[in-house]
Amino acid sequence: MKRIYLDHAATTAVDREVVQTMMPYFTETYGNASSLHSFGRDAKNALDAGRRTVADALGAQANEIIFTSGGTESDNLALKGVGKGHIITSSIEHPAILNTCKYLTDLGCEVTYVPVDSEGMVDPGDVESAITDDTVLISVMHANNEIGTIQPISEIGSIAKDHGILFHTDAVQSFGKTEIDVQKMNIDLLSVSSHKIYGPKGVGALYIRKGAKIKPLMHGGGHELGMRASTENIPGIVGFAKAASLATERFESDTRHLTGLKDMLIAGVMDSIDDVILNGHPTERLPNNANLRFAFVEGESLLMHLDMKGIAVSTGSACSSASLDPSHVLLALGIAPEDIHGSIRFTLGRGNTESEIKYVLEVLPEIVGKLRAMSPLAGR
Amino acid sequence: MDYSEKVMDHFANPRNIGEIPDADGVGTVGNPACGDTTTVYIKVSDGRITDIKFKTFGCAAAIATASMATELALGKTLDEALAMSRNDVADALDGLPDVKMHCSNLAADALHAAIEDCLAK
Numbered sequence: 001m002k003r004i005y006l007d008h009a010a011t012t013a014v015d016r017e018v019v020q021t022m023m024p025y026f027t028e029t030y031g032n033a034s035s036l037h038s039f040g041r042d043a044k045n046a047l048d049a050g051r052r053t054v055a056d057a058l059g060a061q062a063n064e065i066i067f068t069s070g071g072t073e074s075d076n077l078a079l080k081g082v083g084k085g086h087i088i089t090s091s092i093e094h095p096a097i098l099n100t101c102k103y104l105t106d107l108g109c110e111v112t113y114v115p116v117d118s119e120g121m122v123d124p125g126d127v128e129s130a131i132t133d134d135t136v137l138i139s140v141m142h143a144n145n146e147i148g149t150i151q152p153i154s155e156i157g158s159i160a161k162d163h164g165i166l167f168h169t170d171a172v173q174s175f176g177k178t179e180i181d182v183q184k185m186n187i188d189l190l191s192v193s194s195h196k197i198y199g200p201k202g203v204g205a206l207y208i209r210k211g212a213k214i215k216p217l218m219h220g221g222g223h224e225l226g227m228r229a230s231t232e233n234i235p236g237i238v239g240f241a242k243a244a245s246l247a248t249e250r251f252e253s254d255t256r257h258l259t260g261l262k263d264m265l266i267a268g269v270m271d272s273i274d275d276v277i278l279n280g281h282p283t284e285r286l287p288n289n290a291n292l293r294f295a296f297v298e299g300e301s302l303l304m305h306l307d308m309k310g311i312a313v314s315t316g317s318a319c320s321s322a323s324l325d326p327s328h329v330l331l332a333l334g335i336a337p338e339d340i341h342g343s344i345r346f347t348l349g350r351g352n353t354e355s356e357i358k359y360v361l362e363v364l365p366e367i368v369g370k371l372r373a374m375s376p377l378a379g380r
Numbered sequence: 381m382d383y384s385e386k387v388m389d390h391f392a393n394p395r396n397i398g399e400i401p402d403a404d405g406v407g408t409v410g411n412p413a414c415g416d417t418t419t420v421y422i423k424v425s426d427g428r429i430t431d432i433k434f435k436t437f438g439c440a441a442a443i444a445t446a447s448m449a450t451e452l453a454l455g456k457t458l459d460e461a462l463a464m465s466r467n468d469v470a471d472a473l474d475g476l477p478d479v480k481m482h483c484s485n486l487a488a489d490a491l492h493a494a495i496e497d498c499l500a501k
Contacts, residue, residue: 298416300439301391308392318414319439324479326415338415341437374397374443376408376419376435 003310004356008288009145009173009347010314015198021242025235033232043234050241054205057244059181066206066227067237071172072096074191074206078168081214085136086110090122091332093141094170118333119281120149128159137166143174146316146329146345147280148289150178157186166212172196176247177286188212199243203236254350258287261348261357266290268361273368279330279343288348296378297342297371305367311360316343383440384474390444395451398433407493411486416442418486420494427457441480445469445487458495464488
């Protein structure tokens with residue numbers, strides 16, 4: 001059976017060019033970047049080059065990039081590193097932010113969660129009104145991982161700047177898919193991850209604007225400019241940097257390709273299936289995200305039927321989560337829990353083709369029809 | 381999360397789907413844990429379930445447990461069917477993932493509600 005991967009917001013396949021670039025750093029250039037001998041210097045050169053590449057992709061300076069183990073660690077470092085005080089964030093952040101905020105609340109920090117509108121958009125005015133004398137950090141994600149809504153980051157950044165407050169954004173989903181410039185967007189801290197952009201897992205970065213005071217989480221040998229002790233993962237960093245440079249290189253063609261497929265998928269589903277709603281913002285969304293709500297059916301059942309046809313997607317349904325809670329993001333949009341049940345996220349990637357989307361459009365109406373025929377909610 | 385082969389079979393090819401327009405008993409139960417809903421319809425003759433259908437809005441486990449519950453109940457006396465427990469349904473499916481055990485409540489409870497509806501008539 002052919003298999004079609006439409007879950008690129010979860011993770012991506014590592015690009016073959018990236019794998020090729022990484023290979024020598026396992027067996028030949030394997031030195032410790034802290035060592036003084038030639039093996040160490042070779043590793044250090046690769047590390048420095050990687051740092052420059054990732055910095056370039058963000059409009060940052062090389063010494064403002066700290067490599068981490070991924071997006072979750074970058075988010076933890078940004079939030080915990082700022083120190084105690086009041087934090088403003090949004091209600092639709094990734095659990096890496098929300099659960100870190102919960103932890104910080106237990107330690108005595110105060111956190112304000114600004115709401116979003118029905119399309120998942122934060123109102124910068126709400127962020128500004130939440131600012132108090134104790135506010136030390138504003139953290140609002142660039143693009144949402146479930147619905148793909150892109151936030152007005154530049155506006156929020158300039159509000160933070162005007163008030164002299166640090167501004168962090170989780171750009172794990174947007175990196176490589178929308179333009180990012182930390183200068184233009186007034187960003188002080190920004191999290192990115194390698195495995196969402198066809199790089200290896202286990203590596204990411206935090207951009208820390210020069211002069212921003214952040215305390216490290218990991219203490220040890222003083223690696224990463226003293227911000228993250230631990231021998232650097234050179235093959236991972238080299239792979240991440242290669243993936244970032246490919247993302248920059250292919251930005252326009254990727255955007256065109258993904259937008260075309262996403263529009264084809266959304267229009268095709270709307271044409272062939274009744275009672276479908278697009279979750280999130282109609283235009284201010286990632287080019288690869290189609291989050292669709294199918295009335296009267298439950299998302300996990302839909303997911304499993306698609307899986308039996310070789311198609312991989314994800315769902316916000318309560319049934320699919322260990323906690324049995326429906327997606328906090330879809331709840332924050334004001335969608336009723338029973339409607340959240342039927343939400344499916346399709347996230348497209350560089351390798352997807354028109355014929356794959358055609359196949360999805362062929363099998364999906366039948367699956368939805370079958371589930372609706374057995375649903376006591378349909379036709380009421 | 382791994383579903384057993386039996387769960388996948390009953391999910392992919394559910395038995396006894398549908399409605400019985402002149403049912404002797406109808407039971408609908410919503411699952412407060414996750415929002416799933418199952419309706420069971422029964423036809424009863426001489427104290428025995430002679431026909432049974434169901435409809436489910438829910439996950440693979442909810443559909444499979446409803447399908448299995450109807451299969452187990454068909455031909456049983458009302459007393460025998462009332463004695464069927466949630467665990468009987470899960471066991472007949474070679475078990476359910478822990479997080480999905482509540483789904484077997486839905487199927488058994490809807491069956492019991494249909495029987496009680498029949499007995500109340």
